[in-house]
Amino acid sequence: MAISETVRLAGVAAVGGGRLLRDALGDLIGTSMPYKAGDVATPAVLTELINSGALAPVARPVHLSRVQRQSIPSVSSNCENLVLTIEQQGEAVLPSSLFVKLPMESLLTRWFFTIINAWQLESYFFRQVAHTQPLRTPVTYATRCQGARFFLVQENLHEDPNVELFTNPDMIAGPSLELTYRCLDAFARLHACHYGLSEAEREAILPRKYHIFLSPGMGLAARMLNRLALQPTIKKLPGVIPPHVERAYQRTMDNWDALLQYWFSGPLSLLHGDSHLGNFFVSGDEMGMLDWQAVHWGKGIRDVQYFLIDSLPAGMLAEHERALVAYYVQRRAHHGEAIDPQQTWQEYRSFTFHSLMTIAVSIGFGALNEEQDALMEEVLHRTVAAVERVDYAGWLNDFLGAQ
Numbered sequence: 001m002a003i004s005e006t007v008r009l010a011g012v013a014a015v016g017g018g019r020l021l022r023d024a025l026g027d028l029i030g031t032s033m034p035y036k037a038g039d040v041a042t043p044a045v046l047t048e049l050i051n052s053g054a055l056a057p058v059a060r061p062v063h064l065s066r067v068q069r070q071s072i073p074s075v076s077s078n079c080e081n082l083v084l085t086i087e088q089q090g091e092a093v094l095p096s097s098l099f100v101k102l103p104m105e106s107l108l109t110r111w112f113f114t115i116i117n118a119w120q121l122e123s124y125f126f127r128q129v130a131h132t133q134p135l136r137t138p139v140t141y142a143t144r145c146q147g148a149r150f151f152l153v154q155e156n157l158h159e160d161p162n163v164e165l166f167t168n169p170d171m172i173a174g175p176s177l178e179l180t181y182r183c184l185d186a187f188a189r190l191h192a193c194h195y196g197l198s199e200a201e202r203e204a205i206l207p208r209k210y211h212i213f214l215s216p217g218m219g220l221a222a223r224m225l226n227r228l229a230l231q232p233t234i235k236k237l238p239g240v241i242p243p244h245v246e247r248a249y250q251r252t253m254d255n256w257d258a259l260l261q262y263w264f265s266g267p268l269s270l271l272h273g274d275s276h277l278g279n280f281f282v283s284g285d286e287m288g289m290l291d292w293q294a295v296h297w298g299k300g301i302r303d304v305q306y307f308l309i310d311s312l313p314a315g316m317l318a319e320h321e322r323a324l325v326a327y328y329v330q331r332r333a334h335h336g337e338a339i340d341p342q343q344t345w346q347e348y349r350s351f352t353f354h355s356l357m358t359i360a361v362s363i364g365f366g367a368l369n370e371e372q373d374a375l376m377e378e379v380l381h382r383t384v385a386a387v388e389r390v391d392y393a394g395w396l397n398d399f400l401g402a403q
Contacts, residue, residue, distance in 0.1 A: 012220055016115040016148065020107065023147040033146040035102055037080050040151070041069050046084070049151050050094075053144035055127065063089040070097075078113050078293075080104055083156055094141060097159050101152040110148045116218045118293040119150035121210045125292040126152065129206055133270055134189045136281075136288030157281060157290075164282040168375045171277050174313045177320065181327060183280055183307060186287035188331035191269035191300030195337040202268065202297050211296050212273060213260060226357045227253045229364035233380070236363055240380055245356075248393040251400075252353055258403055262350070268297040275303040277311040301344050302351045304328050305386075309355045314385040321389075349395040355383045356392075 026032030034045050043064040050062050066087035082100040103110050103119060113119055126140040138154040145151075157163045166175075175183070194205065202208075209215050213222055230249050234241055241249075252259060272279065273294030281288045308317055308324060317324075325348055329341045359380050387393075 012115055012216070013111075016111045019114050019147040020111055023149060026147070033144060033149045033151065035149040035151070036105060037069070037082055037102060040100065040102060041067050041082060041084055043067050046086070049144060050142040050153055053142040053151060053153075055140055055142060057139055058093060058141050060093060062093050065089050078104060078109055078118065079150075083158060095155060097156040098141070099138070099154045099156045099158070101150070101154075103148070103150050112221075114148035116212070116221050117210055117215070120145045121212075121295065122291070122293045123150060123152065124210065125206075125295050129270075129295065130292070132194070132205060134193050135186055136283055136286045137292070138288070138290065160283075162284055166277050166280060168278070168372065171311060172375055172378050174311055174316060175277055177316075179282075180308075180312065180320075180324065182282075182287055183277075184304065184324060184328045185331045186280075186289070187272075187275070187300065187303050187307070188328055188335050190272065190289075191303070192332055192335040192337040194270045195300075196267040206270065206295065206297065212294050213296070214264060223253075223256060225361050225365065226256075229357065229360040232364035233360045237377060237380060240377075241384055242388075244393060245384055245387055248387070248396055249353070249356065249360075251396060252357075255396075255400060258400070259350075259353075262399065263302070264298055266299070269300040271296055271298045271300065271303045273298075273303070275307045275310075277307070299347050299351070300332070300339075301325075301328070301347045302354060305348050305351045306355050306358070309352065309383055309386040310359075310379050312382070314382045317382070317386065318389060346395065349390045349392060350399070352383070352387050352390055352392045353396075356387055359383050 023032045034040055034049070039045055040049065043066060046067055047062055047064045050058065050064075054062075064086050068085045070083040070085055080102040082102065084098045084100055086094065086096060086098060088094065103113065123143040123145045126137070126143050130137050130140070138157055140152065140154050142153040143151060157165060194202070197205075210218070212218050230241075230246065234246070272289055272292065273296050274291060275289075279289055279291045281290060304325065308321065312320075322345075325345060326341065329339055329344055332339050359376060363376050363380060
């Protein structure tokens, strides 16, 4: 790593540390936002947090008289997910069951996720961006960020009989082909809605400072993590990543700036950014999406390849891959924005590296449970198969040879 890059990274790390320090000092004098589940799940604290961060669905101040925690089958690597049953004084403003996201109590987790702005980004999305795009998202009642702390209150989809959510076992099994096509149509709708806006127009909707690859803090952290993740992943799961894929990975990181220019230039779309099956939900005839902590501007096919490679068993994807990408291209035209099929396929090949680096970071640096570990190992096998099947190394050779 270059000295200048090391200095910048130290500066970014210091900013995250400064936020944590201010939070701790605020705790001493009573000015910091509560973030621990035991503190938030009380009538007085939850009432204050909802009223101070209320969004449009909350038409008037809320007054809670009782709050009770429920258990839910929800696992997150960076958030404490709660379901709270509430009782309200006077006429009800909110439903009786709420889904609440809070930061993990782990100091290291809070430091890392405040550096990459993931919680700030999701809060900003639901406050400023969600209503500008066509996909169903959970009804959001309140959200706040302060320092390295985060608070999000949404409808409880777990209790809606008309909503289907997807768990880790669902992700290992993979979606049906019919559901896969429905997800691709949802991507096409999302990617067409803001396609081709000018830089100034994009900035007005979702500022560059939140971009997971291009903003100063998040972009530098992404570069560092991607570079360092490969060897820990190989050590944890030896034999899964063959030497020629390892060489392509290292060559990609050596040419990172040129690849960023390719991946994020030209007409761009609004992307979900973490587009695996577990972040979809079915609501009647609608497809919706959860967890917008990685939303950014980019080429739509990035969401598509990440979904297909991450979600479908390798054999199933190998059989249907070209047809699925072609269907996405057709649906983009249907929703008003035609894209070139051949160019899109080449972009698909290039973005298979994004799936590889994402799973490498998750495995290389993750401290997950047994169920998550099983899913991550399966996804790594799927990703390596895809990188080899579409010949990412060959695409990279052609790309660098044309520079």
